[in-house]
Amino acid sequence: MEPRPDASLSAYEASCDGDADSGAAVREVLDRIGDKWSLLVIGTLRARRLRFTELRQHIPGISQRMLTLTLRQLERDGLVVRTAYAEVPPRVEYELTGLGGTLVELAVALGDWAMDNRRTIEASRAAYDEVHVVR
Amino acid sequence: MEPRPDASLSAYEASCDGDADSGAAVREVLDRIGDKWSLLVIGTLRARRLRFTELRQHIPGISQRMLTLTLRQLERDGLVVRTAYAEVPPRVEYELTGLGGTLVELAVALGDWAMDNRRTIEASRAAYDEVHVVR
DNA sequence: CGGCATCCGGGCAGATACTG
DNA sequence: CAGTATCTGCCCGGATGCCG
Numbered sequence: 446m447e448p449r450p451d452a453s454l455s456a457y458e459a460s461c462d463g464d465a466d467s468g469a470a471v472r473e474v475l476d477r478i479g480d481k482w483s484l485l486v487i488g489t490l491r492a493r494r495l496r497f498t499e500l501r502q503h504i505p506g507i508s509q510r511m512l513t514l515t516l517r518q519l520e521r522d523g524l525v526v527r528t529a530y531a532e533v534p535p536r537v538e539y540e541l542t543g544l545g546g547t548l549v550e551l552a553v554a555l556g557d558w559a560m561d562n563r564r565t566i567e568a569s570r571a572a573y574d575e576v577h578v579v580r
Numbered sequence: 581m582e583p584r585p586d587a588s589l590s591a592y593e594a595s596c597d598g599d600a601d602s603g604a605a606v607r608e609v610l611d612r613i614g615d616k617w618s619l620l621v622i623g624t625l626r627a628r629r630l631r632f633t634e635l636r637q638h639i640p641g642i643s644q645r646m647l648t649l650t651l652r653q654l655e656r657d658g659l660v661v662r663t664a665y666a667e668v669p670p671r672v673e674y675e676l677t678g679l680g681g682t683l684v685e686l687a688v689a690l691g692d693w694a695m696d697n698r699r700t701i702e703a704s705r706a707a708y709d710e711v712h713v714v715r
Numbered sequence: 716c717g718g719c720a721t722c723c724g725g726g727c728a729g730a731t732a733c734t735g
Numbered sequence: 736c737a738g739t740a741t742c743t744g745c746c747c748g749g750a751t752g753c754c755g
Contacts, residue, residue: 471620471691471694471695471698472620472641473694473698474693474694474697474698474701475619475620475690475691475694476616477701478690478694479614479615479616479619480614481611481614481727481728484610484614485606485607485610496736496737497736497737497738498736498737506607508728508729508730509737509738510728510729510730510738510739511727511728511729513737513738513739514727514728520708521704521705521708521709521712522701522704522705523700523701523703523704523705523708529737532736533735533736534736534737535735535736535737535738536736536737537736537737537738544697544700544701544704547693547697548693551686551689551690551693554686554689555610555613555686555690556606556610558609558682558683558686559605559606559608559609559610559613560605560606562609562679562682563605563606563608563609565658565679566609566612566657566658566679568658569656569657569658569679570656570657570658573655573656573658574656577656616747616748631716631717632716632717632718633716633717643748643749643750644717644718644749645719645748645749645750646747646748646749648717648718648719649748664717667716668716668755669716669717670716670717670718670755671716671717672716672717672718
């Protein structure tokens with residue numbers, strides 16, 4: 446399929462216009478970047494390339510396993526490049542690709558949105574629970 | 581997707597600057613909107629309020645259960661309002677709140693990004709698999 | 716129509732141990 | 736240091752049935 450001819454036509458609108466598999470494509474990509482860690486990893490790499498352990502320290506709560514798996518997926522999708530140096534001890538660095546660079550802005554924007562609105566969301570949750578709690 | 585007034589300080593930077601739980605807050609919110617369906621639901625509601633069944637039709641592949649659960653979470657977070665009409669047969673409509681409206685732009689931007697880059701990503705995956713496939 | 720309750724299977728993700 | 740390998744538990748999410 447050709448790139449969208451009309452820039453004002455969003456993916457959601459396009460997916461309503463009879464292009465059956467474009468919606469599926471959006472979901473497929475959204476599944477990848479919308480998982481638990483991908484956006485966080487991408488956002489953490491916004492400034493500079495980082496080593497595996499550095500990356501892990503900047504993302505509290507991620508396990509070694511999940512960081513490895515997430516990085517493999519991002520590498521496969523062409524969002525991140527992995528560079529291993531033949532040294533002892535080994536050193537591996539990760540950095541964003543050009544494609545990853547176009548996504549990092551959105552990742553940071555989402556992170557900022559989360560920061561800006563977390564108080565509001567917490568309050569909303571508390572209010573909701575106040576009403577819906579099962580006593 | 582307007583940058584914040586103090587555009588120099590992103591959430592990621594802030595989370596590196598000693599505010600220990602801001603990173604956790606970002607992850608918490610990202611967990612919510614970064615799940616399988618939330619962004620899709622929000623994006624689908626960008627134009628107008630929709631009934632439950634309409635929503636479901638616009639999001640192929642979502643089960644009734646997951647749509648219900650997703651809508652409950654979004655309602656709890658104050659991103660969506662649920663309006664039930666006392667009619668027979670019953671009618672329930674969902675629409676974005678003001679807060680949800682600020683997020684929908686990011687959701688659409690992500691969807692557009694996914695659409696614009698899906699070819700590239702597919703190619704990257706194919707190339708990666710070509711090298712890494714286990715024969 | 717728009718749910719909720721229940722069951723259940725697969726895979727996601729943590730913990731641990733081991734390796735180049 | 737930067738991973739793999741393996742086991743395991745548990746939660747996500749689909750299917751089904753029932754209800755207001």
